[in-house]
Each structure stands twice: as C-alpha cells, then as structure tokens.
Amino acid sequence: MAIKVGERLPLHIKLKEMTDSGPRDVSLEELFQGKKVVLFAVPGAFTPTCSAKHLPGFIEKAEEMKRKGVNEIVCVAVNDPFVMGAWGTASGSHGKVRLLADGNAEFTKAVGLELDASGFGMGLRSQRYAMIVNDGVVEELLVEPGPGLTVSSAESVLAKLG
Numbered sequence: 001m002a003i004k005v006g007e008r009l010p011l012h013i014k015l016k017e018m019t020d021s022g023p024r025d026v027s028l029e030e031l032f033q034g035k036k037v038v039l040f041a042v043p044g045a046f047t048p049t050c051s052a053k054h055l056p057g058f059i060e061k062a063e064e065m066k067r068k069g070v071n072e073i074v075c076v077a078v079n080d081p082f083v084m085g086a087w088g089t090a091s092g093s094h095g096k097v098r099l100l101a102d103g104n105a106e107f108t109k110a111v112g113l114e115l116d117a118s119g120f121g122m123g124l125r126s127q128r129y130a131m132i133v134n135d136g137v138v139e140e141l142l143v144e145p146g147p148g149l150t151v152s153s154a155e156s157v158l159a160k161l162g
Contacts, residue, residue, distance in 0.1 A: 002112035002143070008136050010110040015076065015100040018085025026100055028107070032136040035071040038157055040130035041108070043117060045079045045087035045099070049149055054128065055091050057154030062096035065154075068161040070132075073097045078105045078125045102126070113143065130157050 003009070011029040031037065040058060042050035058065075058073055065073060073096065077084060081101040088099045108114045108126040117125045130152035132140040140160045142152045150156075 003138055003141065005138050005141050007138055009133060009138065010107065011136050013107045013110060015102055015107060016081035016084075017098065017100050018081045018088070023081035023085075023101075029136075031072070031074070032133055034135055036069050036135075037072045037074060037133045038065055038070050038130065038161075039074045039076060039133055040152060040157070041076045041113065041126040042128055043077070043115060043125040044122060045077050045083050046090075049128075049147075050077070051087070051091065053149050054153070055087075055093060055097065058157075059091065059093050059096045061154040061158055064158060065161060068158070070161065075099050076102050076107060076126065078102050078108055078123075128152055132157065132160060 011032060013028050014025040016023045017026045042054050044050060055075060062073055075097050079101055080103045084099040084101045088094055093099060102108050105114055105124050113127045113129055115125045115127045128144040130142045131138050142156055144152050
C-alpha cells in the first residue's frame with residue numbers, strides 16, 4: 001500500500017550517498033527533520049526519461065524551488081551509490097539535487113512505490129514520483145500513472161509549492 005498525503009515517511013531507514021571519500025549513510029530522520037524537502041524518485045539512473053527530462057528539470061528549477069521555501073531537493077533511485085555518484089557527476093547535479101541510493105529498495109518498499117521492471121531486465125525498481133515533505137510528513141504526492149513524465153515533473157512540483 002502506497003504512502004498517502006498526511007503520513008510520516010519511514011525515517012528509520014538510511015540511504016547511501018557518494019562522497020569524495022566513498023559511500024556514506026544518510027539518515028532520513030536528519031534529512032527531513034525540521035525541513036521542507038522535495039523528494040523525487042526515478043526507475044533508474046542513466047535511463048532515458050530520467051536522464052533527459054526528470055533529473056534535468058529539477059536541476060534547472062532548483063533555485064526557484066529554494067526561493068519557495070524548499071530546503072533540499074533529493075532524487076532517490078534503486079541503484080548503488082557508485083552509479084548515483086557517477087550520474088550526479090555526469091548530470092551536473094552537485095549543489096542542486098542530492099542523489100541518494102536505495103540499493104536494496106528498502107525505502108521504496110516501505111513507502112509502497114516499488115515497480116517490478118523485471119520484464120525489462122531491471123528487477124525491482126521505484127515508480128516515478130515526486131513528493132513534497134514537511135518535517136517528515138508527506139504534503140503532496142505525485143505518482144506517475146504510467147510511462148512518461150507528466151505529474152511528477154519539476155514544473156508540476158513548482159505549481160504545488162505555490
């Protein structure tokens with residue numbers, strides 16, 4: 001069952017982030033506590049829609065979102081931290097969007113937004129979505145109804161930020 005607006009994220013989970021000294025744990029409790037965060041998820045780093053449209057939109061709109069009160073913009077994918085780090089470098093996301101790895105899909109399963117992409121040879125992945133989270137509580141949840149990028153784009157999130 002997917003998480004709903006008004007519910008608290010599973011803050012006990014840790015994701016991974018690539019740093020100059022290697023992967024490090026990121027506490028979701030620390031990430032969300034007392035902050036307004038835009039979190040969006042993609043089926044996979046370096047995949048076509050994710051790399052050509054979804055991530056670039058959030059990189060491009062990062063400053064505008066921050067002017068509307070967003071403390072942090074985070075992208076989550078069921079990839080390892082090495083892939084997410086390479087994607088961050090290739091995309092120029094550093095300083096604008098934090099790329100966090102959910103390598104075992106623990107967070108993705110906990111929020112009920114997993115996707116079985118085994119038909120494409122990709123195994124368990126995340127659905128494409130975006131959410132606005134205030135102090136760990138979901139304020140907006142924008143889950144794509146199917147393939148493509150419509151409701152979870154950076155423009156859609158900006159419209160919800162007011």
